[in-house]
Amino acid sequence: MTVTELDSRVETAIACLDLPSKVALLTGSDSSGLPENTSIGLSRLRFSGGPSGLRGAEHADGGIASLLPNPTLLAQHWDVAVAGEAGALLAEEAIPRGVHVLLGPSVNLHRTPLGGRVFECFSEDPLLTGALATEYVRALQRGGVSACPKHFLANESEFERTTVDSVVDEKTLREVYLLPFEMLVHDASPWSVLTSHNRINGISAPEHPQLVERLLKGEWHYDGAVVSDPFAASPIAAGTNAGLDPVVPVPDGSWGAGLVAAVRAGDVAESTIDEHLRRVLRLAERTGALDGESDVFATSRSGALRRASRSVPDAPLRRRRLRALAAGGMTVLTNPAAVLPLSGTESLAVIGRHAVDTVAQGGATARVRPPHVVSVADGLVATFGRDRVSVVDGVDVRSGPSCRSESARDPASGGIPGQAIRSAPATTAEITERVALAASEVDVAVVVVGLTSEQETEGKDKSTLALPGQQDAMVAAVAAAARRTVVVVNAATPVLMPWLDLVDAVLWAGLPGQEAGAAVAAALTGEIEPAGRLVTTFPARDGDGPAWSTCPVNGALVYEEGTAVGYRGWYRHADVDPLFWFGHGLGYTTWRYESPALVRDLNAVRSVTVDVANTGRRAGTETVQVYLLPAANSEPVRLIGWTRVHVEAGRRTRVRVPCDLRAQRVRDVSSGSWRFLRGGRIMIGRGLGDVRTTLWWGPESD
Template structure:
């Protein structure tokens, strides 16, 4: 067997030789992306193209719209609600297989920024509000991904906890808070998993852009922590030449343009940047390329594997989604649903189930199982009635896959025709999606006009919203309708994620043709067609829902957020459900024998109707198998044993941190280390649901507990746990420490599966990294004072032990 040290020596020798074979221009060329997602190959040194892809919800591939079909996983907070590193590892391995199937070398994840405020738009792809839980789950994910030769990218370094003005905001964070809270997940992952890439954030940290932060990149990450992987910029985050190069940034994305290139060559020759720094960057790039099989002998990709819609994938995704769902309320054992019950399934989220957030993490799934379809399949169509709900969106979004077809070929998608200034056809193509990103479609750039045409796929005449999406001058026609409209850029977000739109509501027959013509625009843009069944007016929808609820044994109302609220680049302004969903739930609860609410959202929402319903299932954004997973959880086929990973406020404005909006360009992390549940525990108000809360489908009793303390340090907690209910279930034993004069903090947890009536002893190992504090420029052990709490969430503390003996 080869000695690892010898292998490393041989690699470094090969890298030395490769660097020596390149001139300055060739070396610098490698340090900026070749395209939006690819890196430059260099045949002279046997360096192949390295391909990256966004990855938190699935391996998206190279295209933002209409790309390759891929597995759409449950969102990150839903996966994190398992509180299980084995689940995180399973996800990492699954993503590695998906990446290999697409010949992707580098997955741009995981995201380990924290849930600092519930208004942040991107919480759906972050693990939790706790640094220890986040770091442990990320570590397992990275190890599993990289064991299969696919690089993980730890992001976004650091203090990137909101989307508002994220590219310019200055995050003001004291050193203790940075070290103990926001850097801890990065520290854990680097120490325990060695991610092969790290991504620097957009924002400034204490006045210095993260991409130019010598203290964070060179002194801390590469120096103190000994990190020897590659540090890349977030997309378009790097703007300076010498500043980024001298700070230790190794790769600028995307390419081919950027602040390096010829400017960096000039900076080296002008003495601003030493050439040795360029060599070090190339060294780290070649280390990454070697690890993923792109330097030297190219890796052999698998010829086949599970497809995104294979039974293997579907079963795994269904189980991962259902098992992470959380039972928030379950009065009189309303759940699981009683056998043979007649069920009314109500709400727009039941038929248009939201499965992912918006942004760079979006993937194109092979299908989406709606909650209505999932329950109908699980219970039998004769037991289920489906009733539409109130409107939940302001933006109808791009027409769903399968809702439009090309009038020439009959394939799902649309016909795109480009014309010159004289109206002559340049090209006509089928596009298998209902949107087009001009950056990814260079064949449309020379056109004077771009025509989008499609036929609506319907079984019968329906009232529909149809229209156009995207900036520009449009003419739009549908049967009985014609208009011209100018759509301007939306001010509060990027060109891709928040797109202007115009729709009209019409009676549309099956096969009706809609046509939209956009005039040329100088900049890149996303354009597309909108088409969806129009929700009825609120009074009509609520009336139909209450009638259905009266006739059923159980009303299942599905409510939630949409990608308008859970999106990259935009933060929320309220936790209230959009539209008249609260009124819908209240009306159904007043009419139904039993009411179960399924919340289709990744992040907290307000629940003014909570005391009037019988059960609430927090379903997250469940991915492509959404409806099947919700059905499995509601029927008890899979126990929804999830525990919350963020604290749920009872009202807007509650909690230690609320607004994500910078003040005069600055966001002060003034709460210090008292983020999330830590601040709630010391604050004046109670949350709606505590961090760690989750009921599952059985009951648990806690017996004797014992601390193991060595050298005045808590090493572990042992507790006796009994499943006192009538069903097998999973418990998550959580251990917190409340030192005197310090915020409470999670110090360890262990999950256990136990049959009804059984008792077991559970050992919870305590991570020493949360037993210390940063003071006067170094780590110090916190004095062993205060209490240790053994809990089922901070709202259900079962045992309190003195920390000191």
């Protein structure tokens, strides 16, 4: 359907409705979306939670669904194709279940590692986040399902999130927190956008005319629907006049009859109601809900195939692909003696509560019901054989009981044989003795530690990056007794590592989804190279970094670091180095960079080329990263481009890295315009902690 045909159909539908009928379609019918109106051929518009799996009806049990690796782990691929694959997979599952709108992706940033919902977001960098989210949205919508990027705007923490006032200067908003949304609107045209609960500079997000009506819909020419975060209903006149389209999901709440009365009283123009309804009906048509078909799987007029076959979350092909998505994004943090990859013939002691009760996803509304979760212990037993693996339960990691049921165990493995599990002892002294004995009897001790949904969850931020329980003591005890110690960290957000110098290797495994243990085994043995690169900066101590606390003062959370968020602030201003830099990751080979060159014009760097040689003994995937460090001390370093390349052992290739112009501009607040940065260093390398070559550009090199 052409744009003209779409608009004509929408206008015809609006003309058929009276005011109460129009308003009824702007208010959530229940917790799962917007109501139907058979007189205009409108089916119920169904929403589902996301972004790592299809939750089904929002805030309800949506049934069994594939559980993908969490967005941070997907982002560690630094590959837009991977983000697109995730979007396509979710569309494939959404369509046969009648879902029209997936509430995701989350494109807020990792401003502070304490953020409880950081695990749902891609990265701390706006350009990387925007690029990944763009392909995720494109793929989802190619499948006929609307993306609903969230949360618009400045929702980087959970503490008092429904009332907190995020105080952010205009330059920072424009250059950092708005950039991913700007990229999405211009490059992917999402069919809907979700607002946040919080206030921005004193004004509630759903009723913020400067951001919603003037910027999003006006300056950016966004033609989709702006949806309220569930239960973040806005005052009638303020929200309606500010640009909020439907309110979800509060049937007959503050809108409904109240909005009809506001129109009749002259507080809201009926033309405003028509514009909101126009956007909602446009969303419905694009997703096939305005077809007049009772069968939600019918072919939509937007051309998306709705009569898709039901996907099977535990089908062999699906399982293999989810395993590869998880393993390929895992990151080798340290491996100085090349203990990894394991040969597959070693005897192992697999130690820790996260080994037997592996955490596959974050908490609260992000949760989905997977067909199973393969534990790390199950995965390593299946790979190495039961005769070469002993499994030792570890110290308690939760203050409450685990929410994982035995039915979530991997049916293919039959579970871990009972004789291979030793129960967790009652005291730290006893567990130290048990794990030390187990570690001393094998070739390699694999200790699995991490966080749980008590730390990584919606609605609550962390107060420390320390591992819960006595996990640090457990790692130290293993390292003291074992011949070789490998630590696997089962967490999405940074943790402190006081034992780092005591162990032989650390694999950052993230929240790997339903195939968790199988993916960890593939990564540890090198069957799949863990070629991930970090997407957030890891502090060495609590309190380090450009932004830390998530607690507002007198209701206000001031973004004092400005544009120097994450690695930007660490590189320019921090007195100490982080534990691991944004972009860090070792893989299983070594690299040499040579002969860099720039392609530029008067305004910006268009691309960088460099020779990349694989100097190791294994084929590998490298992520070539390009950063601009402006000459002006007031401007922080920023990522401007990256490229992934696969190179066989002993070979070299010429790599071209396109550089995004949007990351090379700054906002002139006084004139309300953009200008390009001129002058500075172009740094090329494997992350800010491993810059391999530097070029000058700008006036100094003209």
